[in-house]
Amino acid sequence: MPLDIIIGTQWGDEGKGRVVDLLAAQADAVARYSGGDNAGHTVTVGEKIFKLHLIPSGIVHPHTLAYIGNGVVVNPATLLSEIEQLQQAGVAVHPERLSISYAAHLITAGHLALDRAQEAARGAAKIGTTLRGIGPTYTDKVARRGLRMELMRDEKRFTPALREHFETVNQTLQKLYQAEPLEVNPLIDQYLGYAQSIKPFINDVSAQLSEALAKGKRVLAEGAQGTLLDLDHGTYPFVTSSYPTAPGALLGLGLGAACVDRVIGVTKAFQTRVGAGPFPTEVFDQTAEHLRGSGANPWDEFGTTTGRPRRIGWLDLVLLRYAIRVNGVSEIALTKLDILSGLQEVKLCIAYQANDQSYPIPPFGPTQLESYTPVYKTLPGWNEPIRSCRRWEDLPLNARQYIREIETAVQVPVRRISVGPERGDVIELS
Numbered sequence: 001m002p003l004d005i006i007i008g009t010q011w012g013d014e015g016k017g018r019v020v021d022l023l024a025a026q027a028d029a030v031a032r033y034s035g036g037d038n039a040g041h042t043v044t045v046g047e048k049i050f051k052l053h054l055i056p057s058g059i060v061h062p063h064t065l066a067y068i069g070n071g072v073v074v075n076p077a078t079l080l081s082e083i084e085q086l087q088q089a090g091v092a093v094h095p096e097r098l099s100i101s102y103a104a105h106l107i108t109a110g111h112l113a114l115d116r117a118q119e120a121a122r123g124a125a126k127i128g129t130t131l132r133g134i135g136p137t138y139t140d141k142v143a144r145r146g147l148r149m150e151l152m153r154d155e156k157r158f159t160p161a162l163r164e165h166f167e168t169v170n171q172t173l174q175k176l177y178q179a180e181p182l183e184v185n186p187l188i189d190q191y192l193g194y195a196q197s198i199k200p201f202i203n204d205v206s207a208q209l210s211e212a213l214a215k216g217k218r219v220l221a222e223g224a225q226g227t228l229l230d231l232d233h234g235t236y237p238f239v240t241s242s243y244p245t246a247p248g249a250l251l252g253l254g255l256g257a258a259c260v261d262r263v264i265g266v267t268k269a270f271q272t273r274v275g276a277g278p279f280p281t282e283v284f285d286q287t288a289e290h291l292r293g294s295g296a297n298p299w300d301e302f303g304t305t306t307g308r309p310r311r312i313g314w315l316d317l318v319l320l321r322y323a324i325r326v327n328g329v330s331e332i333a334l335t336k337l338d339i340l341s342g343l344q345e346v347k348l349c350i351a352y353q354a355n356d357q358s359y360p361i362p363p364f365g366p367t368q369l370e371s372y373t374p375v376y377k378t379l380p381g382w383n384e385p386i387r388s389c390r391r392w393e394d395l396p397l398n399a400r401q402y403i404r405e406i407e408t409a410v411q412v413p414v415r416r417i418s419v420g421p422e423r424g425d426v427i428e429l430s
């Protein structure tokens, strides 16, 4: 019963879409288990670039089935526009290929309005959310007043539930945030309209995946965001409202732990972050500009969902050790190594220091990171472009040394290295 879980070990944007795309070639099914359209996965196939926020990016392989699990929050407008975008690009999307869990929660225009109002009210303390309504939707879920996808199958229950939801949102918007209320009736019609198109896709994803696994099918759980954005295990409160870590895959798909085969930790060769929050290895000099890129290429470090320039830093092995621990990572997929080409020297943060003490992992996880000073190991860089490298031996010696340092520091093997944006730009190691 092989379930492979792909997770990000950093603050998201590790290049999980690339790794999913590679592994989906051998998988029978690909499933999203957490978050919503705050994610952005870019997959380049020949001339075509797919930017997907909600539908598992593995769907671009013609043979895979795609699933959206109960742990996901679904914006129906995004869902329908992605279905259309994929269909226009010649990718088949129909209810026999895409299932959405009846227990996934619906993001509404009310949640979007609340996300905006809450961020504005936070002022200088804002989280820098993607404004996709993620936090308010999970808040409703936990408060047991959320709208689940199952309601879309039953107009008689969905209509009053929508009315109650929008009226409650309006009260909060007006009373708490002095914001304009939403027009309820047109919104109800809009969501009833969405239900007509989405209804056929709603299914029992937990049951479908369990059956597939029992038949020996290989399932890939496609993580969104990253470990350091996890609600419990991330840099709280600068986190998202879901569980992007590996246990979140089981929770968010309705599967037991016995089916897990590999936990693949996707790690970018340097560190990035969008939004506010601590970032011990952040740099602001020319190195940051070099690593970020100009924005001219789709793989440059600008948010896929928001377009914001990402904050840049050296690879933080302290936080990587932590991510490996909380996810049970069995192997690393190292991405964007090619972007480091051309730097005279490269740095790895190997420990944190505070009060003359050195920490391989901070005692209280990623809390109060401001109180530590990163300790770096500086290594010689390499000038050669590495995009055409396909074997370990093709890599410049200094690039190999960089990878060996990472493996030694975290005690987990690097099994895959991506050296360029195209599907084939990868080195597979056994």
Ligand code: IMP
Pocket: 011, 012, 013, 038, 039, 040, 127, 128, 129, 130, 131, 132, 133, 134, 135, 224, 225, 229, 238, 239, 240, 241, 274, 275, 276
């Ligand atoms: P939210 O998920 O929109 O509530 O945003 C909470 C935090 O998570 C913000 O700092 C966002 O920038 C960050 N975030 C959410 N989704 C992603 C992602 O897919 N990649 C990187 N950062 C993300």
